[in-house]
Amino acid sequence: MAINKAMRAALKALSYPDIDLKKNYKLVRVAENVSHPPANKLFYKAWDHAVPCGDHEVPVRIFAPRDSLPQPKILLFFHGGGWVTGNIDSYDKTCHVMANKTGRTVVSVDYRLAPEHPFPAGLEDCYAVAREIFLDDTLLGTHADEITLVGDSAGGNLAAAVSLLARDRGEFLPRQQVLIYPATYNDHTDASPFPSVRSNGSDYLLTAKRVNEYMELYMSRPEDRQDPYFAPLLAGDLSRQPDTLIFTAEYCPLRDEGEAYGRRLLEAGNRVRIVRVRDALHGYFMLPPRYVQVKRTYEIINEFLAR
Template sequence: MAINKFMKLALKALSYPDIDIRKTYQLQRSLQNLAAPKVSPHKQDWQDHIVVSEGRKILTRIYFPLQQKAEGTLLFFHGGGWVTENIDTYHKVCTALAQATRHRVVSVDYRLAPESPFPNGLEDCYAVAQRLFLTPKSFGFAPGKITLVGDSAGGNLAAAVSLKARDEGIFSVERQILIYPATYYDHSDASPFPSVKENGSDYLLTSRRICEYIDLYKRNDDDLVDPYFSPLMAEDLSHQPDTLLITAEFDPLRDEGEAYALKLQEAGNHVILYRMKDALHGFMSLGIGYVHVRRAHDLINTFLNRSEQHESVKPLA
């Protein structure tokens, strides 16, 4: 559905709350938890699983496609600016993803900033990935092909896990799906990306809010140029997974995501880039009643089913 002038006015009005997330993130978490769907105790299609790493317990939730044999496993990292959201607030997203793709989805409840700043959340995601790749039987199933998936801050974490996996050499990631990922550190007026200015004030997620999330996530300014914090800063992007990268037309993060796709391709990786027309940041949380979600599921299925064929970055629609 196209964004008409009346919708633009409504979005603009909603994009100017006088709230600093750095001061109100705990309240934001509480409101999100209240709005989260009530998870049924009759767990026919999901189960919780604990991964223990270096003495800490990392909660994961495994979703199963109902009445279908799982064709593989998606390791999912949720969005929320590294500060908000959790596996409960993403329950519907992961349930829908499992049913639409006929894959198991393993969602990770990683530690959040500012209580646990960079790289703590990344370490949780990497620890779960390492366990899933190296000892899949510990999850109680044979995972088949494993694909990393993340949206927004979760897309940032998926990209960082792939980089870290290459650098550490302990396991190899073959595929990743990055949905409107954060890949760069500067979302101020000095940003080199036009989408920060074009989409940074009138489309719900503002550039100011992204800057606040970055401030909460980082330990200090040195983190900003760390490739695991800002994947676009990586000097070497060779030997990265086959990648599907989906951006949203009216998203401040659009251009940095597309720049990351192009840089991956230039480094010799196989990449499919798709800009979702008329979409806002965060559209995956809207539910399958929305055309953008259904289209994203179709793109993901096409990518997952292309086992041997490769496709390079396509011209943007």
């Protein structure tokens, strides 16, 4: 259903919360956790694990599909939240739905958040979990070729960056990745080359201003903005990347850069499918699966995974 005038007016009003993210990011974290409580554990199978990474451990939560196979395939999931908010609890229901809708085990990564842990801390956490799962198939009984990276928004950025790191470090190489409205570029001001930053950057919940604030909190120094692991679209070489499925939302400021990343991957010789979800806002993937955009997204994901 298209966004009508009343809905547009409501979205516009909700898109300008009077809050300084850089000063109040901890309050935003609390608000997001309250608005996305964990699912009732009576209705799904999940358990927690931890992966060593340097001087700390990275928590992960493993969700089994309702009708799990003896050795199900794996979706390694990196959550969104602008690298600053979100965790395995706030994405608990999303991962539960993902496991059941795909019939695959979902491994959700609770990577460290900025600004306490700026770039590349969260990325290194995601890479450490991927490395353990890809290199040790005894952990979950799944071969490396049956593991797919998945991420939404900042998590899509992290999934793309993990794939680049994996190729460059030569330790493993994912076969497939699903990037859901990923952040791939480094500039979301009016100087951005992407029209969606201006056309969708003020009235559709996620604003361009908010994306800029997230990136400022995520980076540890200004030079990070030019790092392809920070902004994958800046990578000079995008060859030898996984088969990629990219979803963008019609009314999302990140729409055009996500699609541009897909085209760059395609030009570099990779297999890519780009899907723009009509009448969708940034964050739609966390809605209940009865919503038509979510339902269609899972249909396309399952088609992609079955290839």
